Amino acid sequence: MGRKKQHTVDLDTERGIAPGLVAKTKKRLVVASGRSHEELSTEVAAALGTQLVPTEHRTFASGEILTRFEVSIRGCDFFLIQSFGPPVNEWLMETLIMLDAAKRASAKRITVVAPYFPYSRQDKKGRGREPISARLVADLFKTAGADRVMSVDLHAAQIQGFFDGPVDHLFAKPVLLEYFENTLSTEDRAKLTVVSPDTGRVRVADTWSDSLGAPLAIIHKRRDPNVANQITVNEIVGQVEGRVCLLVDDMIDTGGTIVKAAQALKANGAERVIVAATHAIFSDPAVERLQDPSIDEVVVTDTVPLPVEKRFPALTILPIAPLLARAIREVFEDGSVTSMFDGAA
Numbered sequence: 001m002g003r004k005k006q007h008t009v010d011l012d013t014e015r016g017i018a019p020g021l022v023a024k025t026k027k028r029l030v031v032a033s034g035r036s037h038e039e040l041s042t043e044v045a046a047a048l049g050t051q052l053v054p055t056e057h058r059t060f061a062s063g064e065i066l067t068r069f070e071v072s073i074r075g076c077d078f079f080l081i082q083s084f085g086p087p088v089n090e091w092l093m094e095t096l097i098m099l100d101a102a103k104r105a106s107a108k109r110i111t112v113v114a115p116y117f118p119y120s121r122q123d124k125k126g127r128g129r130e131p132i133s134a135r136l137v138a139d140l141f142k143t144a145g146a147d148r149v150m151s152v153d154l155h156a157a158q159i160q161g162f163f164d165g166p167v168d169h170l171f172a173k174p175v176l177l178e179y180f181e182n183t184l185s186t187e188d189r190a191k192l193t194v195v196s197p198d199t200g201r202v203r204v205a206d207t208w209s210d211s212l213g214a215p216l217a218i219i220h221k222r223r224d225p226n227v228a229n230q231i232t233v234n235e236i237v238g239q240v241e242g243r244v245c246l247l248v249d250d251m252i253d254t255g256g257t258i259v260k261a262a263q264a265l266k267a268n269g270a271e272r273v274i275v276a277a278t279h280a281i282f283s284d285p286a287v288e289r290l291q292d293p294s295i296d297e298v299v300v301t302d303t304v305p306l307p308v309e310k311r312f313p314a315l316t317i318l319p320i321a322p323l324l325a326r327a328i329r330e331v332f333e334d335g336s337v338t339s340m341f342d343g344a345a
Contacts, residue, residue, distance in 0.1 A: 028075070030073055033082070036085060040305070044328070055070060080102065088118050110145050112150070115324065116251075120156065123158060142164055153251075177208075196216070204250070219235075236268055241268060247265075247274065254283050280310075300315070327340065
């Protein structure tokens with residue numbers, strides 16, 4: 001009995017498409033967390049309707065770090081959330097190790113979600129023989145396995161160009177702006193002036209000025225390049241007497257710049273001074289400085305973890321997790337992150 005001839009029709013070729021197989025698996029979003037800010041990572045995962053990847057973290061007696069994902073992440077769209085508060089170098093090393101683990105575990109696409117980008121202030125050479133450490137960090141992320149980076153309010157926009165791949169630059173302004181729109185009284189809004197603490201933040205302060213319909217003032221300062229965290233306020237450009245001044249900045253580290261600016265505003269007749277910043281680094285002695293009588297309120301987001309001992313009565317902390325979760329969903333679903341910020345991202 002002769003064998004029946006098999007006739008195989010390659011439908012893909014007939015349609016002008018290369019022959020192949022269609023996988024049964026579907027696109028899968030997976031969120032993992034480093035140890036720097038697990039509370040934020042959990043909130044982001046919850047906002048996305050999922051849970052964090054079960055992960056084993058170890059720090060050996062020698063200080064070496066080991067990370068192992070306890071479940072398969074093969075073929076996943078992998079988002080690693082790691083903030084970079086102190087100790088920044090330990091969290092940076094942990095991130096690199098987690099990226100390597102994810103790459104070797106065959107994650108399909110790896111995105112580093114760094115709400116606060118480490119070493120972002122070292123974005124250029126201020127003097128000869130200095131490093132550009134922000135570029136180095138971007139190179140480390142890429143080498144370790146990251147395909148994409150997501151961050152909030154980069155200290156300098158050009159850091160986006162340091163990474164050889166897509167960078168989603170998010171802005172905390174909508175989160176902060178909503179708070180002030182809901183809490184500032186009509187009288188305060190009528191007397192509001194947006195203040196840039198230095199000339200480097202004028203562009204950001206200008207967008208705040210437009211959004212709030214308030215005039216803009218600028219503080220001119222000088223910083224000694226040989227002495228860290230020391231500034232001198234020279235003059236204020238703009239009208240602040242009798243005004244409610246909203247000082248906007250991307251981060252507060254030791255608080256020196258903000259306090260000097262607030263004192264200068266009050267000395268020039270400002271009625272109230274409110275500080276708004278995205279990243280609350282709060283290195284010592286920031287907490288003590290920010291309770292200076294010249295500052296009436298400080299409003300920040302939780303991009304960096306703030307322990308109880310770094311909180312004080314005049315401090316308000318706004319959640320950044322909903323913003324991060326929405327951006328992650330847009331990336332996962334091949335949507336538009338830019339649309340979240342009216343085309344500004």
